[in-house]
Amino acid sequence: MTIELETTAYADPVARSQWWLFRRRFVRHRAAMISLGVLTVIALACFGANWFAPFDPNEQDLLLGPVSPDGTHWLGTDELGRDQLSRLLISGQISLKIGFAVALISTLLGTAIGAVAGYFGKVSDQVLMRTTDLFLIVPQLAILAVALVRWGRTDLTIILVVSFVFWMSTARVVRGQVLAIREKEFVEAARAAGAGRVRIIIRHILPNVFGPVMVNATLAIAGAIVTESTLSFLGFGVDPPATSWGQMLNDAKGAVGTSKSYLLYAPGAAILFTVLCVNFIGDGLRDAFDPQNEKH
């Protein structure tokens, strides 16, 4: 039995698909796997809350008022007597939706802009990168506020508008990477093999940019959740009765330093753990996508 195991260890490598290799590397990344589990639990709890939330998140009980966490209200209630646990779960739906959708859209937009600017250079580079700079210097909150007032404050408009001010860092990172990678010999080899520009960008250059893009995307998820909180604080967030983690924090802003400060902990911790999990998963994905990473 032992001998058999040893011969397998020295045998020629078995043919394995790239997807299989990718998955193995990811599964071996412990922090990423734990984070994926935690995030899955958070997401399931939030999106399943419509069925199993202990109370109606918007039902007020003014006579009850704020109560500290106890057996009935695990996370307590706010001034209006609303159950905090139920509100936390329902809020998570909008926060998670905004976080992931903004990261997805802004990453796609930023990658496309950065890749075109970096690969084609010259005029397109100048135009695209100066546009990027323009977006970076314009006060973003002002733009967001004006746009949200103009087009209404639904989750869709928030996602689109926030994405629109979140793509710049990805674009700059991708451009820089593409500038370096397009000079690599394998790109020239691909040209010498007759590959066209689109194929070279998509098949040869972008896969090599995956790591930094992934890191940026995870940062964007965190940033979008925080930006949404800021907007809520300023009164430009989702319309009540809809609510988000940021909205909950802002509702509780008066509780700082009082006996009701427990109202801040739950949404704060929810944001913290979500962002942390997303960062670890991004780390794991980046390592898994690097075929030279074969540490066991």
Place this chain on the structure above:
Amino acid sequence: MTDPDSNPPEPTDLEPIPLQRSTPPGTGPLLSIRDLYVDFATDDGVVHAVDGVSFDVYRNETLGIVGESGSGKSVTSMAILGLLPSSAKVSGEIIFDGRQLRGASEKELQPVRGQRIAMIFQDALASLNPVRSVGRQIEEAIHVHHPKVGRRELRERSVELLSIVGIPNPGDRVDQFPHEYSGGMRQRAMIAMSISNEPDLLIADEPTTALDVTIQAQVLDVLERIQDRTESSIMLITHDLGVVAGIADRVAVMYAGRQVEIGSVDDIFYAPKHPYTEGLLASLPRLDRRADKESRLHRIGGQPPSLIHLPSGCSFHPRCPYADAEHGCTTRRPELLEVGIGHRSACLTPDVVGSVLGGSTFGEST
């Protein structure tokens, strides 16, 4: 005074001719380069990287191109495929199978690249995409030119190609990544990729320079076997005369962007007619000569010239043991002239070559 028949008008019009054949396919040389110049404008002046090069590559032959670093070998090959940056000024004619390639658009060149003319690069690790498996890259090389070939057939083809170039266990190796291959295997994988469409011309740019000697021999052997199989032509760019002697049919020698000599392997190795070629050969270590004080390795004195400020006349004259103002070596630029059948040299005094270093350096008398 001029007879229109014996003195045809010089082709002054160097505008790119559209990709249509001027000679029927399958006749004449496969690749014909005439008066190729490549200039790069830099802050210090114009670099004449390739300075008037003309040669032919015939069907099913191997042409070796030798010269030291910076002599314009690689730039010539890049010019053929139109891979030079747009800052390069290219003039002259590059006729491939009767079609003008110089000045052709990317769109016109793409079907030629990889399908009719394929290139093998020196640094195989750098030339393979690190994040894609070797098999996928070979499959892509076929797919680019034959988009209708199905997935399964592509995979079978790439496994077959890997076995042709002598990769052990190709069925397993096909899914591995470049960094999992050894140096020699990577170079063979590159070769597999370049021959995937059975090109008419393989340009191998220093294919063995980064490899140790035993692997060099294997790679050259693979190239020779492939040539026998597909009857393709090979343009072998190298600075290693030993490699050229082993595999080439004809040899072109370049110095400072100019072509100084071209001829059959025997002509070049046994009867060089240019002092630079002679110097190169004399500087090779010889097993059949004793290493005593008298026969120390020869070296060519001086430095290769700056490609911005080339010496007047023959660019080799400052380092040439035969240079002689009387012959105009310092003032007149020598042209590539016939010195034997199929043997041309750009030297003003080809007949005295050999008198200083003691006759043919690879003489039969040894």
